[in-house]
Amino acid sequence: MATTLEQVLHGRDTISSKDAKVTVTIDGNVINLIDCKELKINIKKNKEKVQVLGDHWTKHKTTSVDGTGTLGQYVINSNWLKYGIPYTMKEGDLYFTITFTIDDPTSHAGKQIIQLDEVNLDEIPIADFKADDTVMDISADFTFEGIHLVQPFDGIQ
Structure with missing residues (x-):
């Protein structure tokens, strides 16, 4: 139990998701995703079950990892069509880098x-709209094959 005020988390020190910035780098072009409204990133561990004589517990061994995510955006440009359509014309698949920065002042x-x-999109988002009172947005799942913690949070002690 905290005994002094300094040992209690202050609400101001939690991180606001609105202070996130996302960029993608495609063929050397850095694109600021000002239209990004959602970014979800996961590393899923693939595990094998290990049975051991003399123990009733099932053990688990991690054998690989799988990077997946979802990118949601408002529709304000044609970037995914511009960079994604060439794959449909047998010009090579689209791979790129995502950089995610969070800095709540x-x-x-x-x-x-x-x-x-x-990073490789599972699908090329083209359109998703309805005749109602909403704005156009798109969402696409993706995979990735490498992750770097370029700069960690300082942390709160």
Whole structure:
């Protein structure tokens, strides 16, 4: 139990998701995704079950990892069509880098930068709209094959 005020998490030190910035680098072109409204990134561990004589517990051994994510954006440009359609014309698949920066100036946690390598969309988002009172947006799942913690948060002690 905290005995002094300094040992309690201050609300200001939590991180606001609105202070996130996402860029993609495609063929050397850095594109600021000002239209990004959602970025979800996961590393799933693939595990094998291991049975051991003399123990009733099932053990688990991690054998590989799988990087996946979802990118959601408002529709304000044609970038995914511009870079994705060439694959449909047998010009090679689209691989790119995503860099995600979170820097909430109100928090004492500092800034964190994460980079994903060899990002590949599962589908090329073209359109998703309805005749209702909403704005156009798209969402696409992706895989990635490398991750770097370029700059970790300073952390709150």
